[in-house]
Structures are given as C-alpha cells and as structure tokens.
Amino acid sequence: xxxxxxxxxxxxxxxxxxSGALAPxxxxxxxxxxxxxLNGDWRLRVSPTAxxxxxxxxxxxxxxxxxxxxxxxxxxxxxGDGAFGSPIxxxxxxxxxxxxxxxxxxxxxxxxxxxxDLPSDWPAASEGGAVLRFDGVESCARVWxxxxxxxxxxxxxxxxxxxxxxxxxxxxxVLAVRVHQWxxxxxxxxxxxxxxxGIFRDVTLLxxxxxxxxxxxxxxxxxxxxxxGTLRVDSEVAGRVAVPALDIDVATGTDVTVPxxxxxxxxxxxxxxxxxxxxxxxxLRIGFRTVELADGLIKVNGRPILFKGVNRHxxxxxxxxxLDLETMRExxxxxxxxxxxxxxxxxxxxxxxxxxxxxEYGLWVIDECDLETHGFVEQGWRDNPVDDDRWTPALLDRxxxxxxxxxxxxxxxxxxxxxxxxxxxxxxxxxxxxxxxxATRLVHYEGDLDCRDTDVYSRMYASHEEVARIGEGLDxxxxxxxxxxxxxxxxxxxxxxxxxxLADYQELFERFGRLQGGFVWExxxxxxxxxxxxxxxxxxxGEALHDGNFVCDGLVFPDRAPSPGLLxxxxxxxxxxxxxxxxxxxxxxxxxxxxxxxxxxTFTWSYQVDGETVASGGLGxxxxxxxxxxxxxxxxxxxxxxxxxxxxxxASLAADTLWAGAGHEVAWGQxxxxxxxxxxxxxxxxxxxxxxxxxxxxxxxxxxxxxAPRAIGGAEVRGGPRLDVWRAPTDNDDGxxxxxxxxxxxxxxxxxxxxxxxxxxxxxxxxxxxxxxxxVAPAARELGLATVYRWTSDGERLALTVTVTxxxxxxxxxxxxxxRFGLDGAAGRVRWFxxxxxxxxxxxxxxxxxxxxxxxxxxLQTPYVRPQENGARAxxxxxxxxxxxxxxxxxxxxxxxxxxxEQLDAAxxxxxxxxxxxxxxxxxxxQHGIGSQSCGPGPLPTYRLxxxxxxxxxxxxxxx
Ligand code: GAL
Numbered sequence: 001x002x003x004x005x006x007x008x009x010x011x012x013x014x015x016x017x018x019s020g021a022l023a024p025x026x027x028x029x030x031x032x033x034x035x036x037x038l039n040g041d042w043r044l045r046v047s048p049t050a051x052x053x054x055x056x057x058x059x060x061x062x063x064x065x066x067x068x069x070x071x072x073x074x075x076x077x078x079x080g081d082g083a084f085g086s087p088i089x090x091x092x093x094x095x096x097x098x099x100x101x102x103x104x105x106x107x108x109x110x111x112x113x114x115x116x117d118l119p120s121d122w123p124a125a126s127e128g129g130a131v132l133r134f135d136g137v138e139s140c141a142r143v144w145x146x147x148x149x150x151x152x153x154x155x156x157x158x159x160x161x162x163x164x165x166x167x168x169x170x171x172x173x174v175l176a177v178r179v180h181q182w183x184x185x186x187x188x189x190x191x192x193x194x195x196x197x198g199i200f201r202d203v204t205l206l207x208x209x210x211x212x213x214x215x216x217x218x219x220x221x222x223x224x225x226x227x228x229g230t231l232r233v234d235s236e237v238a239g240r241v242a243v244p245a246l247d248i249d250v251a252t253g254t255d256v257t258v259p260x261x262x263x264x265x266x267x268x269x270x271x272x273x274x275x276x277x278x279x280x281x282x283x284l285r286i287g288f289r290t291v292e293l294a295d296g297l298i299k300v301n302g303r304p305i306l307f308k309g310v311n312r313h314x315x316x317x318x319x320x321x322x323l324d325l326e327t328m329r330e331x332x333x334x335x336x337x338x339x340x341x342x343x344x345x346x347x348x349x350x351x352x353x354x355x356x357x358x359x360e361y362g363l364w365v366i367d368e369c370d371l372e373t374h375g376f377v378e379q380g381w382r383d384n385p386v387d388d389d390r391w392t393p394a395l396l397d398r399x400x401x402x403x404x405x406x407x408x409x410x411x412x413x414x415x416x417x418x419x420x421x422x423x424x425x426x427x428x429x430x431x432x433x434x435x436x437x438x439a440t441r442l443v444h445y446e447g448d449l450d451c452r453d454t455d456v457y458s459r460m461y462a463s464h465e466e467v468a469r470i471g472e473g474l475d476x477x478x479x480x481x482x483x484x485x486x487x488x489x490x491x492x493x494x495x496x497x498x499x500x501x502l503a504d505y506q507e508l509f510e511r512f513g514r515l516q517g518g519f520v521w522e523x524x525x526x527x528x529x530x531x532x533x534x535x536x537x538x539x540x541x542g543e544a545l546h547d548g549n550f551v552c553d554g555l556v557f558p559d560r561a562p563s564p565g566l567l568x569x570x571x572x573x574x575x576x577x578x579x580x581x582x583x584x585x586x587x588x589x590x591x592x593x594x595x596x597x598x599x600x601x602t603f604t605w606s607y608q609v610d611g612e613t614v615a616s617g618g619l620g621x622x623x624x625x626x627x628x629x630x631x632x633x634x635x636x637x638x639x640x641x642x643x644x645x646x647x648x649x650x651a652s653l654a655a656d657t658l659w660a661g662a663g664h665e666v667a668w669g670q671x672x673x674x675x676x677x678x679x680x681x682x683x684x685x686x687x688x689x690x691x692x693x694x695x696x697x698x699x700x701x702x703x704x705x706x707x708a709p710r711a712i713g714g715a716e717v718r719g720g721p722r723l724d725v726w727r728a729p730t731d732n733d734d735g736x737x738x739x740x741x742x743x744x745x746x747x748x749x750x751x752x753x754x755x756x757x758x759x760x761x762x763x764x765x766x767x768x769x770x771x772x773x774x775x776v777a778p779a780a781r782e783l784g785l786a787t788v789y790r791w792t793s794d795g796e797r798l799a800l801t802v803t804v805t806x807x808x809x810x811x812x813x814x815x816x817x818x819x820r821f822g823l824d825g826a827a828g829r830v831r832w833f834x835x836x837x838x839x840x841x842x843x844x845x846x847x848x849x850x851x852x853x854x855x856x857x858x859x860l861q862t863p864y865v866r867p868q869e870n871g872a873r874a875x876x877x878x879x880x881x882x883x884x885x886x887x888x889x890x891x892x893x894x895x896x897x898x899x900x901x902e903q904l905d906a907a908x909x910x911x912x913x914x915x916x917x918x919x920x921x922x923x924x925x926x927q928h929g930i931g932s933q934s935c936g937p938g939p940l941p942t943y944r945l946x947x948x949x950x951x952x953x954x955x956x957x958x959x960x
Pocket of ligand 1: 091191192347419420460490493553935
C-alpha cells in the first residue's frame, strides 16, 4: 500500500500556468469605470507546509479573529519581526533540491483573508460584471471569493485577472488567497535576489460595465521623413479613439496619419487621448515613435540610439519588492537627474505604473519577462524547463502576460525573454510568439549567443578588449549575429566601491557604431534595513545557503542615496561634453544626444585661481544638432601670478523640466591654463637633539632613536607617517570566486600585504636632513619594499620625501602606496584643494572635480553596505586637517577615517565601524584601480599600481 500526500503533484507542483484567469490584456491605471482597491490590512496565517491547514478558511463565516495582520501589498517575511519567517538570498542556487517540478514539504504558506463591502455607489449586478486583479503574488496563489474557488496562478510578477461579478455581494465579501512560497513556478524565477513570498503588488476590484473596453493595442508610429505619425488603436471592443490635440476622432481599427511631435526618451512627447467603447472611457497616453532594426542598428525614428542604461530591480529596504508610486517616481527622477536614458527591467516586468513614469519622463525600456532558470547551470543545464515542452505553455503564458500588459507603452522598445535561462525550444517559442504578436519592437535575450531568436547581440560583463573587438566586427559568430548591434545588457558591476572603467567603456560605445551602449548592473543595493547591521544582506537571517553581499551591487544605496558610482556614471554619460586645451582659450562643446539639440541647456564659464573662482559669466553656445561639435571661445584668463589657474564650463537646464528645475547641472568640463608650481622647501634647519630623547627639525619633533615623528607644529602625530600599502579590499578587489582571471584581493592577503612588518635599518642625521632607512615586508616572504624617509625643513615647514624600492619578485600590483599616520580624534574638519567633492580612484575619478572643498571626517566616508576601502579624494594639491597642512609633490590621494584600515577590513556591516580616539590619515602616491571584477573584468592595465621604484614628497606645516 502506498500513500501520496494531497499536495504532491496538485496545483503547487503543476507546471501549467494555472486555471481560471482571464486572457491577459492591456493594463491601464484608471478609467471611468469604478474600481476598489483591496490593498491594506489583511489577516494572515502562516503555516510551515502547504497542507498543514485545509482550505476551510476560505468559507464565509470563518473566524480569523486570532490571525495576525499583514499589509498588502507586502511580503510576509518582511513583516511581523521574524514571526512569519525570514528572507533568503541566493544568487543562482535554488534554495531547495533541484527536482523539477517538485518542491520541498517545508513550503511556507500564507493564508490571506480580507472581508470587504462594495462602496454604496458600486453599480448593480445588472450593470455589468467585475474583475478581480492581482498585479503580483510570489510564488503562486489560489483564490476564493465568498467560498467559491475562482482559480489559481503562477508567474509572480505578472498580472492575473478573474471574472467575479456573479460572486459579489453588497457587503461582507470574503476574499481568501492561499500563497505558497515554493511552487513549480519557483523553478522559473531563480533571479539573483531575495526570495520574498507574499501578495506584493496591488489587489484591485474593477467594475466592468456592459460594453467596457477589453484588450486594446495602440499602434503609434512616426515617419521621420514626413514628420507624420500614424495612429491605430486595435480594440477587442469596437469604439472610437479621440486625441483632441491632434483633432483625431476615429473608429477603433482605423489608421489616421497626422503631423506629430515624436516621442523619444529625450523628448517624451505624449498626447492625451481616449478610447471610448460603449461602456467605458479609457485614458490613453500616446507616444509616436518607430523602432526598427536597420543597417544593423537599433533605430528609433530613423536614428540609431545609444543606451545609457541601468538594470533596475524593484527594491525598498523595508518593503522589499512592494513599491509605492512615490518610490518608483524617485527612481525615475534619480535616473533622469543622473543622465540615464534607459532601463532594463531586470529580471521581470516591473509594477505597471513604473512604465507610465518611463513614458512620461522619458526612458528607453527593455521590458524583461519573469523568467530565470539559472540554478540548472549547476547540472550542466540538464532538465532545464526552457528546453522541456511540458513547460512551454507556462513560458508562453509569461510572455503573453508581459506583452499584453505593457504593449501600449512608447517607452518599451525591446522585449526581453528573460535572464540566464540557458537555451531551449521554450525560449524560441516565446520569441516566435512575441515577434508575431508585436512586430513593432525588437526581441532580446542574452543567453542566445548565436542570436537565433533575437534582434540584438547581447552580452554581459564583456571586457573592454572584447567589446572593442565586437565594435570592429572581428568577433566572428553566426552570420545573423554579425549583422546585429551589440548591447551590453549588463556591465560595470556596481558592487561596493566601483564600478571602475565606465569611462573606458563609454569611449568604446562612442567610437564604434555597432556598440549601442549598455546597462550598468545594477540600480540599487537590496539591503534590508535591520537594527543589528544597518542593512542586512545574504546570510544575516541564518540562511543555510546564501551569497552574502552580492545582493548589494547598486548605484544607489538601499535608502536610494546616490553612491559615488552613480555620480561617476552621470559624468561619463553626460548629454554634452565640454573639453579643451584650456591654454588656447577655446572649449570644444559636443552634443552627445541622439535627438535633441542643445537648446534645453545654458552654459556658464568660470575661472579658478588655486581652486577659488575669481571670475564667471554666461557662455553663448549654438544650439548644436545631435552629434555636432563647436569650438567656443572663452573670455581671456585672469593672471595666475604663479598660481594654478584653470576654467570650468558647466551646462545646466535652461528651464524647469518634469524631472529637475532650471539650473540643474547636466554636464561640466575643466581645463588647466597654468600648472601648479611644485611646493619647494629649501633645507635650512639641522636635526637637533632636545635632550629628552627627541630630535627637533623645524616644526617637527622626532623620536631620536627611531626617527619617527611625534609632533609637527602643535599637532601630535601617531604611528607615522610611515609606509602603508594595504587597503581594506573592495568587493571588486576580492572578485567573484568563479572568475578565471587573477583576483588581486585574495593574492594580496595571501602575500601578507595586510600585515607588513617595518624593520628599522638606520637613523641618520646630516646637516640638513634626517634620514630613516627601513625595509617593509610581510612575514614568510622574501619580497619587500626598501623605504627611505628623508626629512628636511626650512625652519617653518617640514618636508618628507619617501623613496620606495621594491625588492624581490613582485608579480602583483600594490593595493596602495603612501604613508599613514594618526591625529588626535578631535581633528574633525578637513579642507582641501583637489578632486572632490566625492571619492575617486584611478578608474572612477571622471566625476572628481578640481576645486576647494570642505568636509568633516565623518562625511568623507562612503557608507558601503559591506565596509571596504572608500573615501579617497583624488589629485589633492593640499589638505588641512587637525591643525596640519599637507602639500603634495606630486598631487596625492587623501583619506581620513576614525578607524584603522584593519578595522575597516574586519567589518562586515556598517554597525561594526566604531570611531576610536584617533583620526587615521592616508596620503597616497598611488592607488590601484577598482575595476569590476566582483562580476566582470578587473582594472585595465593602465590603472594597475605596479610595484616599482617611486619617490614622492609631502610638505607639512601648521594649518592657518
Ligand atoms: C548576472 C545576472 C544578474 C546578477 C549579476 C551579478 O549574471 O544576470 O542577475 O546576478 O550577474 O550581480
């Protein structure tokens, strides 16, 4: 005799998409038909298995008074302080045994209940029906209304509607939803993100009057030759289409051609219209534009476009993927204000309102289907659902739900089949279906390297070198692929400090026509707000299997504060570039946009002497066409009188826009007119023993035995300045374990660069100098750095020249090369002349602007969710901190923090960093580049900090 549990097989493990739902259709926010939101306070019961409780809770009269409360939209694991289970983070590993379509017996199940009344003005049953819409439930749901089961569905980030009119009562309606964390659908949803069950998008009841609109498809193309747009709205229910601004009032299904202003991401012109069926008026927002693949390029309205994009997951640090409209708008505003023009909705269709915002504010969208089966890579893609006909109906259902929902958005220019799902017949079926349903857009899927099913060649994390080869058309591939443009659907892995090398990618995108830009990975760190840690990441909830802070790899922090990576990207992709050899008094202005001229921007110039602005004014720049350049003459430069002089030209919005006010800066450039004179100290003083075991040289007091400084001017100095080569490895230094390239972070640690020993070889006094000879080297290795410190003074100031000579076989670059020392913890304020205001490293300092800056030590820190090297200011000429002024020869990297590098290195979360009583200062001659090796290539060779002989100097004096 054998027993089979009631849930084995059954709905949860059924690979089919579900039952009972209506055919997918276009989504629109509100029409004149009544609707009722069912968001809000629901009752919740969480059970450990799918069958722990029967479904009697769905029956009217069930007493759920003892149940917990949960907010819908929401994820139950993010509510109830852990009482309902915890989030799980894995990148690509399934957190359950891979045995499709079976799921574990431990299958957290959330029974949701909501009792509602119809509003008093809700039309009578004789006046039409009603539809119950779920915009997103993870991972599957069975639904009952007033005790009748109306269906079940999978496809977490896709809408599902049910006809419920006949079941509704004026009051006391009982809506019951049983949600399981795991289902057959989970095998199709292995995206790199938290697993977060729940009803996480809106639940709405829609009245459907007799004669209401069904599905409709707005076709609005633009002919760039004639300047005319052609509109046709195909509607399941016949009616009229009105667009007052265009004098259009035609029957559905009719083509009408009129002169229009086209829609582009730069000029998102929308026309308000209406679809009027006998029973409903549906608002339309129409953008005329034509997307095509022509001459091997993605063209919109006849012109090739360049994606300056980002991958966006939906994320809120407290609410997970349950986003409200304001949060979505904040994303769009931040993107627009940082010069982005494109979003890939990695890796699922977003909340539909997000696409309305993209239409309105202007962003190109690659809309991606809710599909990833990455975990099958662990078994060589065996049994991959996308290559198994039994799953194809589910794949087609997902494709249709995306396309039908989102097809009326002008911002959506490309459909994406999904992400990291290998290859297979199911994907081909999806591509065929999409191509047949919507010939007005292109199809993308990165996994299709031969481009059998796709219209663009897409790659992720390709190195600069390979991207250049593709740009030149020397990458081979199938014949079809060779005729297609390249888009990097992911590049520039923004995990922790970085990404590095964005400017170098952009240079390639702009050099080769075949390269149509890319999408930085990714928009936001998915940290979960948590008192213990600041922000929690994988492993912080005790998950057996997890991928740590790989979930924090965004251009904005979890609270949406821009990280330095976003500021760098903003500069790299500016819509207008301002370059020039300042010395000849002209700047070259280039319009880098694809459609708009420069008339939206005003330009100003200013001159700086030693970083201080001494003159400024407006700059007349012609309204250059896209792609055009002009040389514009600057007013003559003021006399630098032996100082460093330079100009800054800025471009800002001439008038208020939807996304930023007039004056918002979009681009800037700087040039040097006269270079900085090197700080010179003419040695005069001689080291003099003071009798108490110290030596005095100018403003410096040294330990006579070790030659180590104790004070400079009035400032006590601790533990240096002495050579320092260690930095707390960044996520990009550490690299991803699967990277085949050399990863320097682990090598540095293996060599012992984090525990260098300083051997004192000699302390020599000469007439005008104190020389300290040392050798700095790690235990157990024969390599080292012979380091000589030579101190001189002119009586007022103290100069230190450091000479470093590598000894032995240095096959790795150094993390950093410079000196470190401590100052009294009271040293809170910093002023400097150099790059700022934010951090910069060799391959992330495009946005570092030369000027005079001020900050506090606390504000110099960049709060990466997992602490790591951060906060260096680049190209610093001088800095003042704690009563000391330091000038560099040459310029240096300046870092100051209230903890040591070792403490920074040991910290796992922000809350591990506790200020001590010393401010630790690093003055670096060199920093190793950042790169993108946490999921991509390391720093390009020119940004590696090679171990080679180096000499650098600093001049210390009391700060004014
Ligand atoms: C890609 C993947 C993304 C993310 C990224 C690394 O392979 O498509 O979802 O995992 O790597 O952060």
